[in-house]
Amino acid sequence: MPSPTAGKALIDLILSLYLLETKWVENKSVGAFANACNYLGSYALTERFWVDKQLGTPLVGRGFTEEKGLLDKAYKKLVHALFLYEGFFKAKEFVLTSLDPKNFLETFAEDIEFGDAKTLLQEYAQDLGLQLPSYQYKRDPNTPDHDPIFHVSLQLSRIGEVSVSAKSKKEGSKKLAETAIIALKRHKESRKSLMRLLAKKSASVEKEKKPISTRSIPQEVFDLANEVNKELGLQPDYFRLMQALKTKSAGRSRYNRMPDNEITSRIGALALEFSIINSDSEFRSLSVEGVHPRICDAAIERFQLRKLSRSIYEPIHDWGVNADRQMAQALLFALFINEQDKFFGKMKAWLRVQSVFSETAGRPDGDRRLPEQFDEKFSYVTVLQEYVQQKSPVLPMYSKITSGPIHAATHTAICEYEGNSTRASSSRFVWAKNTAAFKMLQKLGILEASS
Numbered sequence: 001m002p003s004p005t006a007g008k009a010l011i012d013l014i015l016s017l018y019l020l021e022t023k024w025v026e027n028k029s030v031g032a033f034a035n036a037c038n039y040l041g042s043y044a045l046t047e048r049f050w051v052d053k054q055l056g057t058p059l060v061g062r063g064f065t066e067e068k069g070l071l072d073k074a075y076k077k078l079v080h081a082l083f084l085y086e087g088f089f090k091a092k093e094f095v096l097t098s099l100d101p102k103n104f105l106e107t108f109a110e111d112i113e114f115g116d117a118k119t120l121l122q123e124y125a126q127d128l129g130l131q132l133p134s135y136q137y138k139r140d141p142n143t144p145d146h147d148p149i150f151h152v153s154l155q156l157s158r159i160g161e162v163s164v165s166a167k168s169k170k171e172g173s174k175k176l177a178e179t180a181i182i183a184l185k186r187h188k189e190s191r192k193s194l195m196r197l198l199a200k201k202s203a204s205v206e207k208e209k210k211p212i213s214t215r216s217i218p219q220e221v222f223d224l225a226n227e228v229n230k231e232l233g234l235q236p237d238y239f240r241l242m243q244a245l246k247t248k249s250a251g252r253s254r255y256n257r258m259p260d261n262e263i264t265s266r267i268g269a270l271a272l273e274f275s276i277i278n279s280d281s282e283f284r285s286l287s288v289e290g291v292h293p294r295i296c297d298a299a300i301e302r303f304q305l306r307k308l309s310r311s312i313y314e315p316i317h318d319w320g321v322n323a324d325r326q327m328a329q330a331l332l333f334a335l336f337i338n339e340q341d342k343f344f345g346k347m348k349a350w351l352r353v354q355s356v357f358s359e360t361a362g363r364p365d366g367d368r369r370l371p372e373q374f375d376e377k378f379s380y381v382t383v384l385q386e387y388v389q390q391k392s393p394v395l396p397m398y399s400k401i402t403s404g405p406i407h408a409a410t411h412t413a414i415c416e417y418e419g420n421s422t423r424a425s426s427s428r429f430v431w432a433k434n435t436a437a438f439k440m441l442q443k444l445g446i447l448e449a450s451s
Contacts, residue, residue, distance in 0.1 A: 159187055243258055300328050
């Protein structure tokens with residue numbers, strides 16, 4: 001079922017990826033990258049899609065009443081629906097076509113790069129020695145208390161008065177600042193002053209260092225790629241995988257020209273967020289905030305990311321858990337960027353497995369344990385299938401034996417895999433099958449029940 005929450009996560013991911021693929025992020029700060037993502041995914045642009053296409057306002061409720069607030073939600077649900085029925089690339093194509101980020105970035109590039117419009121407007125006034133912008137607010141007396149309208153205005157040198165209307169003072173001041181910046185760009189004299197300010201700010205932005213050659217990638221990274229491929233069934237990009245291991249604390253090693261993982265980690269976090277929301281595992285009932293760090297911690301331990309980072313980059317000081325998780329997120333980006341068509345399917349399968357081991361996600365492989373009692377909320381059939389698929393193309397086989405009277409039948413499920421056999425009985429075959437799969441996981445040594 002398409003959801004606006006999943007749609008928003010997917011839109012943010014697509015737009016972030018667009019900024020990277022078009023090399024817009026080159027020579028940009030992390031703050032500029034975050035500002036651009038916020039601009040491009042704002043509700044104003046998603047709502048504009050419905051207006052431009054003249055599709056009307058979505059209807060809601062028994063009487064099919066209009067509700068403008070649904071425009072943004074409807075767009076996000078549409079994006080998620082495209083992903084579910086047509087795949088990632090179709091959803092990506094739709095978002096980039098309908099939101100037209102290229103045109104938007106060309107228009108507002110300076111604003112995005114150097115902070116929000118209110119800050120830029122204030123810096124413009126300070127640079128010219130003018131009085132700082134003073135926003136004047138006036139509520140429309142004809143609007144009800146539950147749905148007010150505010151008129152916001154300010155005076156600009158050489159431009160005069162600029163005014164807008166909005167539903168809140170905060171929204172109005174932001175919208176007014178953006179309108180004022182556009183007005184300054186269009187005015188001949190003020191544009192010169194504004195561009196001079198932006199050039200000055202641009203000179204202070206540190207240029208991104210040229211990355212090292214892929215031929216210089218150490219063997220440890222290739223070994224890590226093999227381990228990741230074995231675990232998730234995805235082949236990472238080697239350069240991005242090596243970049244994932246570089247934190248802000250990296251020392252002066254032979255690889256110091258490698259850019260750090262700050263931006264790729266952000267995109268990896270979005271890819272993980274959408275994977276969790278889109279998952280059909282037990283994690284779906286939990287909050288993203290609760291699951292996200294758990295998955296990162298599992299990856300950190302499983303692939304020994306901290307140890308590898310120390311070995312390659314010789315950090316000048318220790319770092320905290322956030323930097324560790326940043327490496328895990330950047331690792332996911334290295335997988336996503338290389339196999340965008342397969343990534344979400346493989347992640348869905350991996351998350352199913354991780355949901356069973358959620359209580360012990362950070363432990364070494366040999367110490368995975370289940371609760372003392374069988375937990376029927378887990379789908380052990382799915383877990384078993386996902387595990388054996390990583391080992392061989394042969395899947396477990398199930399057979400059914402029914403005994404007793406029809407009104408009180410007993411169903412026995414038999415699970416067979418590579419010469420091993422387990423069985424379980426219940427009044428419902430589904431329960432019996434799940435228990436038989438659970439026993440097979442124990443028999444294969446994949447799970448070990450607590451004593």
